[in-house]
Structure formats: C-alpha cells, structure tokens
Amino acid sequence: MADLTSNFIGIISPNPFWLASAPPTDKEYNVRRAFEAGWGGVVWKTLGEAGPPVVNVNGPRYGAIWGADRRLLGLNNIELITDRPLEVNLEEMKRVKRDWPDRALIASLMVPVNEDAWKDILHRVEDTGCDGVELNFGCPHGMSERGMGSAVGQVPEYVGQVAHWCKKHSDLPVIVKLTPNITDIRKPAQAAKEGGADAVSLINTINSITSVNLDLFAPEPTIDGQGAHGGYCGPAVKPIALNMVAEIARDPATAGLPISGIGGVTTWRDAAEFMALGAGNVQVCTAAMTYGFKVVQEMISGLSQYMDEKGFTSVDQLVGRAVPNVVNWQDLNLNYIAKAKINQDECIKCGRCFAACEDTSHQAISMSQDRVFEVKDDECVACNLCVNVCPIEGCITMEPMAAGAVDPRTGQVVKEEYANWTTHPNNPGKCAAE
C-alpha cells in the first residue's frame, strides 16, 4: 500500500482526496462521517457574511442526465451557499478540526467585494483552527446576481484584488476557486497568482440547463412551472475541467502555481488523471452525492495500487507528469501514422464501427456477406471514431506504422523524423526547418 500522504501548499492530509465545498460538507454531522469514511480533507460549504443567511428554494434544486442503466453522468444544481447561520458553522468547524487534527479543513468564503467584508470574515474563520481558506468565485447562479461568486470570478481584476486583501489580512493559505464560465481560464488564474494566492482550485460548476419539461414547457428542475439555469458538475464535466487544469499548469505565467483539481472525479483513475495534468490534489462533490462517502475507499485503494505498480513512493511524483506532453495542435508530429486494427477474436460483429466509418468518416471499413468487418488500410486515416463507438473495449486498436513502411493510403514512406504543421509545405506561414 503506497503512502498517499499529501502536502498541498503546506496543508498535510493523509490522502489527496478532499470533499469539495458543497452539501456533503455543509455540517458537522456530514463532515465527521466523511472523515470516518476516509476522506483526507474537506472544504466546508461556502460561508457568507454574518447576519440572516441566504435562503434556498423549497422545491427541487437538482436536475440530471443519465447514461445507460440510469447511471448519473451529470448533475445540475440551483443551490446557494450555506443557508445556516455563520456562527453555527464556525462552532462546528472548530469542533471538527479539534477532533480530526490530521485531516485538512478549509473554509470556503464568499462575501461582497469590499475589503472590510473580507477582513471581517477572515478573522472569524481563523478562530476555527482551519488550515486555509478557499475563495469561492465560482457559483454561477443566485450569488452572481448579487455581485458575488462567478460575477467576481469572471473579472480577473476583482479576483486579484480579493486574493490580495486575503493575503494582507490573514496568514492562512489562500486558495482561489475559479469559475469555468469564462473564455480563457488562464486570466483569472494569473490574477489570483499576482494577487498573492497560494493556489487555485477548479472547476466550479458550469452554467447549464439539463432538460426541459415538455408538458410544462419549463426547464428542469421546475419550481412552480419555472426553472433557472444551474451549475453543472459530475462525470460529464471532467473533460472540461481537465483541459482547464492543464491550461493553467502549462501557462508560463502560472506554471508551478499549485492547483486543486475539481470536476467529475469519481474513481481513482479520474483523480490520477487530474494529478498527472498538474493538480496537487483533487476535490470531489458529485461522486460523493451519488454514491455516498464510502466511494473514497475505491479511490484510495486504486491510487495506491497504481502508485505501487508505477513505483511512485509519493503522490508528488505523479503530479504534473503529463504536463510536458500537453502541447498545441501545431506541435503534433504529422509524420506519425497509425491504422485501426480490428481483432477478429474479440469482434462481436455488431457493425457499429462500419456504420460510423461508412456514413460519417472515411469509408475505411469493409463488411463481408458473413459480417466480417475489416479495416481498409488504404482508406483509414486513423481518426479513432471506430475505437470510440465499438462496444468491446480493446477490440479495435490503433497500430502505429513503423518508419520505412509505405502508407497504403498515400503511397508515401513513413518517415522516422518528427515534423509538424509549422514546417509543413501546405502551411502558408511555415517557418524553415532548421
């Protein structure tokens, strides 16, 4: 069993799996049970200013999309920050941290954009003994209309300003949580770094409408005949989150800025992928909301087994390992040539690859009278569509061609050397190869 101990911006936790700020971390009862189940840390449900708390709707607040067998793939919510009084939350946080000193406890905060408001809340949370704060600039509904949440996160200057105030008024590590509802995720990340933030976390939820009720003609979840856009999360958002994490990890302006990866983490593998792309740890919400706190046990055993297999003795050895291999399209090797290959022993002859390739790709799969499906190497452009639609994992593979062989599609000899678009003859702006 590998040592999963995580040190994220000086915050030590027994594993890199934290619960994201959301209903699973909304109260002492939940957080205690989460720690018992094995979670390494929690980011407490976002706290607001003192005074009367926000109110939530009293009808459905979630919508969802499902895959086969009603597997929950995407969840959408119109919930706000905590609707319990600040004082109650603070007392509970203090008690929990006292009883669980080895787990990370982070306070998530969202107050209006003025220095005194931030100063005040920081002083209050410091007293809980929490290990750091996370600034919630992400919530895409309800709070943004009040000039908070993603309304701040979408303006890099505000992000930098608030990060700066927080560093000025507190010694606690500051994590800035970013909204994905923005064109270029690098901008708020840069602003957070310039403002002095110790780390960024991302993604918060994505603006979304999951479905429309075709009898009521209203978005779902429907409250008394109407619906509002909500925030989307769960397995469906993972690819978006992975890209945003990678963008920040490889941007020279933010390279090395610690990242807490969030968005659709459901299994150990998801977590490992985020970490390989530069996340120092991960945060989880929807997986816990779908399967309960116990789901972390698979993440722990799986990551541990993977690390043992790879010979990693610390999670840090995984963090960022894939970042150098994330490049821009123009840097990809155009001399790399592959062909799809169908393993006839595995094939169940459903014909999905044929339909996909024949109707929508390159007519590179043949079908015989007796339903034998084969790739025509002289047509195959190695697009990977057949691999993606085949129901049998590993049945169709992409086989790289060796240098020196002749590509039957182009009649050209496969070249050993690397050459990308920047030097390609068809590129009007090509630069001379050195």
Add this chain to the structure above:
Amino acid sequence: MSENALTPGIIAGRLDAASLAENFSDLHPPLDDHEALVAADRCYFCHDAPCMTACPTTIDIPLFIRQIATGTPEAAAETILNQNILGGMCARVCPTETLCEEVCVREAAEGKPVLIGQLQRYATDVLMATGKHPFARAEPTGKKVAVVGAGPAGLACAHRLAMLGHDVVVFDGRNKPGGLNEFGIASYKSVDGFAEREVDWLLQIGGITIKTGKRLGREVALADLRAAYDAVFLAIGLGGVNALGLAGEDKDGLSDAVDFIAELRQTGDLTKLPIGRDVVVIGGGMTAVDAAVQAKLLGALNVSLVYRRGRDRMNASRFEQDLAASKGVRIITNAAPVAVHGNGAVREIEFEYTDNDLNPTGQTFRLPADQVFKAIGQTLEGDDLPVLEARKIAVTGPGRTSVERVWAGGDCAAGGDDLTVTAVAEGRDTAIDIHATLVG
C-alpha cells in the same frame, strides 16, 4: 449411447475420457475481462448493502465490485480476502442464490442479481495468478496455537492467527489438507486442483505448519495439545454419517455419498472410477445432489434422488435442484426407504410414500438399483470432546467451548449453517477471540 451405457452393475468406463472431461468441466466458466466489466457495471454500490449483510463473512461486495469496475481487480481481491481468506473457494461453492445474490437489489429490480460469486472468482483468480500473497504477519507474539482440522474453518483460523503474529500448528487426520474443499465439494465447482493451490497460496503467509496423518483421538490427544499449546481450535468437521437403520443396509452396492465423492475427487483418471447403471441417492441436501449429479456425469443410466419430505423442505437450494434435474436426475419426494432387496448385492430398493409429516401412507414402490448412496446427514465423531449440544460441540460467543483454552468452529460446532463460508467466518472470528484472549 456409449458402448457401456446399458451394462448392469458397478463398472468403470461408462463414458470415454473426452465425455468425462466435458462433463466435469467448470460449472460456471470464469468471466473474461469484458464479461467482468459488464457484470460489474450492474452493481449500484448500494448503501449498507443487503448483499454484504447476507454474506456470512461480510465481504464488502459493493466496494470490491467497484474496484473491478475501475480496473483494479487486485485491490478487489484484497477487499475480499481480507474478510474471507478462502474467497476463491467460496466464489465457486457458495450457494449465492440463497446468500448474497438472493438479496441483491437487482434481483428485486429485474429478477437478475449482479453475478457476485462469479465476480468474486474473477478478482481472486487475477490476484492468485500473480502468485502474490497480499498479507503480512504482525510482530511475533511468542504464542503457539494448535488447530485440529485443516478444512475451511481450521485454515481460516490458522491464517488469521498467523497474521496476528502467532505460531500455528494444524493437525489433520487425512493425508492432505483442505477438508471438504479437497474431499467433498463437487468436482465441477472446483476444477484444476484449485483446493490444493488455494491451500498452498494461503500458507504463504508463513507461521503455519500443517501436520497430516495426525488424528485427534489417535495420534494426538486433547489433553496433550492443551498442555503444549496456548490455545486449541477444534475444526474437525463431521466425519461420521447417519445410517438408514434398514435391514439389508450392509448389502454390496450401498455406500456413503461422502465416500463416493471423496474417491471421485481424488481419482486422477475418471475412466477408472466405477459407477452403477441404476443409481439411487437417498437424501435431500447438497451432498445428495452432488452425488446424484456426479453419478449421472460419470455415465450412470438412471439416477434417482429420493427425499422423504416435500421439495420445499430439501436442503439443497432451488438452483441445485434445477441443476440436478437439468443433468437428468429424477427427483422423487415424499418417499422414505423401507427395505433393501437383493441377494448379497443390492438389486432394488423399496420406498414408501410419506405425507408432509413423515407419516407412512402404506403405498410403496421399488426402484431398480445396483448402487445406492446414502446422504442423510453427517455426524460428529470422536470422544473426549468438550460438552455437546444437539450432537455438535456446544459453543458460546465466538467458538468458546466448555473446556478452557479450547475453541471450536465450522461444521463440528453447534449453530450456523454447514457451509464453507460459514466455516470460514467462524474460523476467522475465533482467531480474533483467541488473539484477544492470548494477548489480552
């Protein structure tokens, strides 16, 4: 029809080697990777899962299935073996249809449970194929424990004790360890010498010495064990068999089903194993079904299984009954044996129909029989044992007997179903109690 099919009497070679190999192949062929992923996908990761509660060893079924689904069957195997060190055998022999799979929520939803047993086998096979043993021993405690009986209860207890740092010596009267895993379980449930491989794999933990050919009451005495060891665990199973109590029971051709099965399990060449043409099995439990099915698979022409009560009272599960029927075994219920006919060797056996309260009805019938297997229950054998209760060793809590520092578990102890998995659970829990007692 094969050449020897109609030959009367108990003869070998009713079927050729190829047919026998086919007949005695794996009852449930192992899942391949794709099948395992599809099967694992169906699990809902239930909260406080009913399947887990139904498992006598409380394996964390939702967790191990999720570990398979996420591509870590080795981790899944550890989850299983941590609770049940004979998880590989249990995956093959547990009557899942009356345990975990019976209560699976997908049984309620679609009448088709998640294939828990087969997934368990998949995971444990993957791990065991690596040859690795995932558990290590704790610091030595300096304590010595004697385990009597190397069946599932004894092995599970020995392994847990070794893991906790104790030194264990296991005594078994037979020439090979494994208990009924080796000598009792139907061949088609445990193919390719799995029982033996599993014992070897289990012993990799270290700290366990197995002494075969050492029978309590013959080579070893309880008093001596108590004097030489810090604790004793009795896991001797049920060595005896009940008698029918009929005149003519000693005629040739009548034997105990368990002996037939043991011989079958130990025979290298099934073409050499004799079987009757008309076989009658008396009993209604798993042993009866296994004997009847295997008689049929060996090439017996007619095999009847006769049980004295109604079908719903049979100890063999519905799945086992259907398995027997699908192999061509005729199941006759509400009939009790009254006489054995034949001159020296059995020729016919006579039954009388009974009502549901076992009262005779006066109506009788005869079945032709050149071979009769008795499978009407096993009994505890041995004197000089702790106090008994209902003909088994009385225990309180986790296996504590009437004798100080002597524990008992598995089939020989009172309470619990007589199943492999129950024996494992009792062996494991007793080990924990012995540990608590010894190191306090």
